[in-house]
Amino acid sequence: MRYLDPKDLTQRENYKLLIGSIIPRPVAVVSTQSADGIVNIAPFSFFNIVSSEPVILSLAIQRKEGELKDTARNLLATKEAVVHILDQTNVQEANKTAALLPADQSELTVSGFTTTTSKTIAVPGLNEASVRLETILHQHVPIKKDQQITADLLLLEVVGYQVAEHVYQDGKIDPRALQAVSRLAGNSYATIGEIFDIKRPS
Secondary structure (H helix, E strand, O other): OOOOOHHHOOHHHHHHHHHHHOOOEEOEEEEEEOOOOOEEEEEEOOEEEEEEOOEEEEEEEEOEOOEOOHHHHHHHHHOEEEEEEOEOOOHHHHHHOOOOOOOOOOHHHOOOOOEEOOOOOOOOEEOOOOEEEEEEEEEEEEEEEOOEEEEEEEEEEEEEEEEOHHHEEOOEEOHHHHOEEEEOOOOOEEEOOOOOOOOOOO
């Protein structure tokens, strides 16, 4: 077994080890809105469930040279976001939103995504997603190294679910119908493969 000390590695080397080891990762396609009304869309795989009571999700966004990413900036300003689950029908359009655009240009201009009104918040959702989670900012945790903020951990409270009828079955989500896509390392993604059940011990 090889031992590696993260303190001896560069940020890039640590990043590669993490994204290659912690797989598959669910992907959130997040829509936010600036104070000027510009809709921002971006995919994130540093994303997961925190709690079901209260209903909290986590979203971690790395800063670039100390600067907030548009998603984090908008969330901190408006306290709202819509989290969409990446799936096989929208993965190509979601990838287009990863392009580096100026803050005053919406990713709607470079992707095929279209918006729809949310029920509980002002930020619009995306028509092309089968699951939309309307959220408000619950807590912001700045992540620091040597007193410098390097990332923003955003805890988001779900205040509304929008679920397509074809994936909603008896109060649950049908994983085969959802066709969720997960993130691996590099440019690689993965789909849901074999599903098997294991009973928990009583």
